[in-house]
Amino acid sequence: MRRESLQVLLWRRAQEPHAHRWSLPGGRLRDDEDVEASIRRQLAEKVDVRKLAHVEQLAVFSAPDRVPGGRIVASAFLGLIPCDVDPEVPEDTAWYPVDDLPDTAFDHEAIVRRAQGRLRAKLSYTNLGFALAPPEFTISALRGLYSAALGYRVAATNLQRVLSRRGLLEPTGHTSPPGPSGGRPAALFRFTGHGMLVTDPFAVLRPPSRGSGGDVR
Amino acid sequence: MRRESLQVLLWRRAQEPHAHRWSLPGGRLRDDEDVEASIRRQLAEKVDVRKLAHVEQLAVFSAPDRVPGGRIVASAFLGLIPCDVDPEVPEDTAWYPVDDLPDTAFDHEAIVRRAQGRLRAKLSYTNLGFALAPPEFTISALRGLYSAALGYRVAATNLQRVLSRRGLLEPTGHTSPPGPSGGRPAALFRFTGHGMLVTDPFAVLRPPSRGSGGDVR
DNA sequence: CCCGGTTTTCGCCTTATAATCGAAAACGTG
DNA sequence: CACGTTTTCGATTATAAGGCGAAAACCGGG
Numbered sequence: 001m002r003r004e005s006l007q008v009l010l011w012r013r014a015q016e017p018h019a020h021r022w023s024l025p026g027g028r029l030r031d032d033e034d035v036e037a038s039i040r041r042q043l044a045e046k047v048d049v050r051k052l053a054h055v056e057q058l059a060v061f062s063a064p065d066r067v068p069g070g071r072i073v074a075s076a077f078l079g080l081i082p083c084d085v086d087p088e089v090p091e092d093t094a095w096y097p098v099d100d101l102p103d104t105a106f107d108h109e110a111i112v113r114r115a116q117g118r119l120r121a122k123l124s125y126t127n128l129g130f131a132l133a134p135p136e137f138t139i140s141a142l143r144g145l146y147s148a149a150l151g152y153r154v155a156a157t158n159l160q161r162v163l164s165r166r167g168l169l170e171p172t173g174h175t176s177p178p179g180p181s182g183g184r185p186a187a188l189f190r191f192t193g194h195g196m197l198v199t200d201p202f203a204v205l206r207p208p209s210r211g212s213g214g215d216v217r
Numbered sequence: 218m219r220r221e222s223l224q225v226l227l228w229r230r231a232q233e234p235h236a237h238r239w240s241l242p243g244g245r246l247r248d249d250e251d252v253e254a255s256i257r258r259q260l261a262e263k264v265d266v267r268k269l270a271h272v273e274q275l276a277v278f279s280a281p282d283r284v285p286g287g288r289i290v291a292s293a294f295l296g297l298i299p300c301d302v303d304p305e306v307p308e309d310t311a312w313y314p315v316d317d318l319p320d321t322a323f324d325h326e327a328i329v330r331r332a333q334g335r336l337r338a339k340l341s342y343t344n345l346g347f348a349l350a351p352p353e354f355t356i357s358a359l360r361g362l363y364s365a366a367l368g369y370r371v372a373a374t375n376l377q378r379v380l381s382r383r384g385l386l387e388p389t390g391h392t393s394p395p396g397p398s399g400g401r402p403a404a405l406f407r408f409t410g411h412g413m414l415v416t417d418p419f420a421v422l423r424p425p426s427r428g429s430g431g432d433v434r
Numbered sequence: 435c436c437c438g439g440t441t442t443t444c445g446c447c448t449t450a451t452a453a454t455c456g457a458a459a460a461c462g463t464g
Numbered sequence: 465c466a467c468g469t470t471t472t473c474g475a476t477t478a479t480a481a482g483g484c485g486a487a488a489a490c491c492g493g494g
Contacts, residue, residue: 031281057276060274075279156442162480178491183440185442186442356471375452395470396469400469401461401471401472
């Protein structure tokens with residue numbers, strides 16, 4: 001999240017194929033690392049990895065002709081950085097809004113689309129928001145963040161209650177000073193769960209409540 | 218689904234490493250195919266691929282030591298076969314209940330666990346059930362299928378209405394003859410959507426209804 | 435120091451969807 | 465033709481999400 005829009009880190013390729021075009025950070029897998037260790041290592045050369053709040057596998061992209069002149073299979077990841085950090089990036093990299101990408105190398109635009117879809121889906125049924133939010137935030141700030149990432153406006157009132165009913169939100173007790181034009185000072189909140197991804201406290205088609213237990217047929 | 222339990226096709230390895238142990242079907246990726254084409258080709262040697270109702274990427278397993286004596290990265294898939302087909306399988310393969318696996322080669326048990334979790338999650342918020350169900354089925358049969366796959370009992374009444382409200386279920390007009398002990402004949406249903414996966418008609422934190430449109434901040 | 439403007443917060447109400455319960459329908463059997 | 469069985473359906477309850485407006489808490493300016 002930069003300047004209220006969802007952005008992605010791109011890197012200008014130096015070598016052929018697709019030299020000078022924008023591509024996602026990445027590189028070859030070494031023999032002594034798994035794919036997640038590899039992407040963290042690749043990323044470390046571009047940006048401070050300690051800023052990464054969340055990393056998860058996305059999908060494998062393996063069309064035989066996705067990279068001209070050689071068979072390359074890509075294992076794509078989704079990685080998130082909180083909106084309050086502004087990492088230094090090298091000269092040959094830049095942030096681009098996901099909705100306004102430049103010409104990208106290979107199938108990297110498709111990968112970004114897939115990542116965007118995954119983020120949208122998980123924002124609404126997990127606590128993945130913690131990976132984009134700062135340690136403390138106001139409900140308004142969180143609303144702006146969710147709105148930008150989801151692509152539609154969400155109501156602050158509802159957002160607060162949905163998240164707190166699920167036990168994902170917790171008031172810190174502090175308040176944020178009001179803006180230049182006045183207004184009531186906003187209470188500060190944080191995500192519970194210590195930065196862990198709370199996967200599914202959710203299930204449509206739930207197990208029966210008054211469980212008579214026993215067999216499952 | 219075989220004999221009212223969720224089962225997985227395993228293949229007894231002929232060669233080292235891990236010779237004679239049970240493993241998931243698979244093999245090496247060729248230069249002219251993507252990973253999905255590859256798994257379909259590998260599977261064609263074991264079972265009639267036309268029986269496959271659904272195939273989706275699961276995850277990459279890439280720990281450096283997951284296969285002794287050589288670096289192998291696995292792209293795992295989830296594939297589903299309707300419960301009414303009983304495919305012929307070769308001598309060296311067998312079906313095992315996912316909850317009662319034999320000793321498996323490599324990390325294949327972890328892969329099965331991951332697949333089971335994915336199936337459970339998607340059953341409740343997509344129409345993935347069509348991939349396990351026969352073309353026509355009674356609500357009771359569908360209930361048994363869901364119960365076995367989810368691991369807990371679901372109510373037939375509720376299942377029917379949840380699925381039909383989402384527009385996933387459709388009566389065929391036919392009825393099934395009652396069982397040996399009598400009872401009212403059951404109406405037959407089918408899934409709508411022609412075997413396509415209806416992904417997310419679902420989103421907690423929805424877009425506003427009476428959209429005032431406009432900006433998204 | 436009062437007053438309008440601004441932003442946040444909170445309670446109440448409406449809507450949407452899922453779960454539960456029980457009665458009625460439709461069948462075989464003795 | 466009564467009885468047990470299984471399915472089906474309507475009515476009711478429970479739970480969660482969305483909407484709205486009033487009150488709270490701050491600013492700045494007359």
